[in-house]
Amino acid sequence: MTLPTPVLRHWKEADFAPFAQMNADPAVMRHFLSPLSREESRISFEKIRSTLEEKQWGIWVVEYAGEFAGMVGLNVSQWTLPFSPRTEILWRLHSKFWGKGIAFQAAQQTLQHGFQKLGLPEIVAFTTPPNFRSIRLMERLGFTRDAHGDFDHPAVPAGHPLRQHVLYRKRNPSAPVAG
Numbered sequence: 001m002t003l004p005t006p007v008l009r010h011w012k013e014a015d016f017a018p019f020a021q022m023n024a025d026p027a028v029m030r031h032f033l034s035p036l037s038r039e040e041s042r043i044s045f046e047k048i049r050s051t052l053e054e055k056q057w058g059i060w061v062v063e064y065a066g067e068f069a070g071m072v073g074l075n076v077s078q079w080t081l082p083f084s085p086r087t088e089i090l091w092r093l094h095s096k097f098w099g100k101g102i103a104f105q106a107a108q109q110t111l112q113h114g115f116q117k118l119g120l121p122e123i124v125a126f127t128t129p130p131n132f133r134s135i136r137l138m139e140r141l142g143f144t145r146d147a148h149g150d151f152d153h154p155a156v157p158a159g160h161p162l163r164q165h166v167l168y169r170k171r172n173p174s175a176p177v178a179g
């Protein structure tokens with residue numbers, strides 16, 4: 001039996017309910033400061049949707065077998081981080097879509113867009129050290145850890161266990177080798 005391929009697409013209003021439900025799930029948001037309220041999800045939804053419409057790249061809906069599975073995309077952080085200005089890849093799926101390779105396939109499509117269409121020289125990924133699922137996904141996609149790149153995320157209060165982040169990098173395979 002052939003499994004469906006995840007589809008990356010733009011946002012529509014009907015995506016808001018499953019988007020807010022995903023963001024309110026403590027299991028999905030375990031490595032973030034807290035789950036999002038409906039109001040916080042609305043603000044995030046409008047920003048993600050309008051940025052994608054405006055730039056034609058950003059954070060896409062991941063649709064799987066006709067269902068809203070989550071989101072994946074490229075983002076330039078609003079925070080000044082030690083590796084700025086680099087484009088990061090990010091992902092978040094409803095937990096029922098984990099463990100099936102859906103995030104992996106959706107991320108591959110995203111990397112292809114970033115490297116081939118946008119010609120980005122490098123894409124970074126970062127998360128907290130206990131986020132094994134996210135780290136495994138980065139490694140499966142060919143990201144490598146930059147051991148000198150660990151940083152404290154400025155959005156997380158000092159002393160909070162989620163403040164420390166690890167940095168992974170992936171260079172555009174078509175980019176000329178430096179030096």
Ligand SMILES: CC(C)(COP(=O)(O)OP(=O)(O)OC[C@H]1O[C@@H](n2cnc3c(N)ncnc32)[C@H](O)[C@@H]1OP(=O)(O)O)[C@@H](O)C(=O)NCCC(=O)NCCS
Nearest residue numbers: 028091092093098099100101102103104126127133134137
């Ligand atoms: C991070 C996240 C997207 C990873 O999802 P995931 O489903 O584990 O990732 P993948 O798509 O790579 O799937 C890998 C799993 O699918 C399995 N799999 C099945 N078919 C597969 C296929 N064709 N290709 C790859 N993996 C496949 C793998 O064996 C692996 O199984 P395992 O989890 O038992 O080891 C998900 O956990 C998530 O949304 N987390 C919450 C949000 C979050 O923390 N985001 C990151 C913030 S920085």
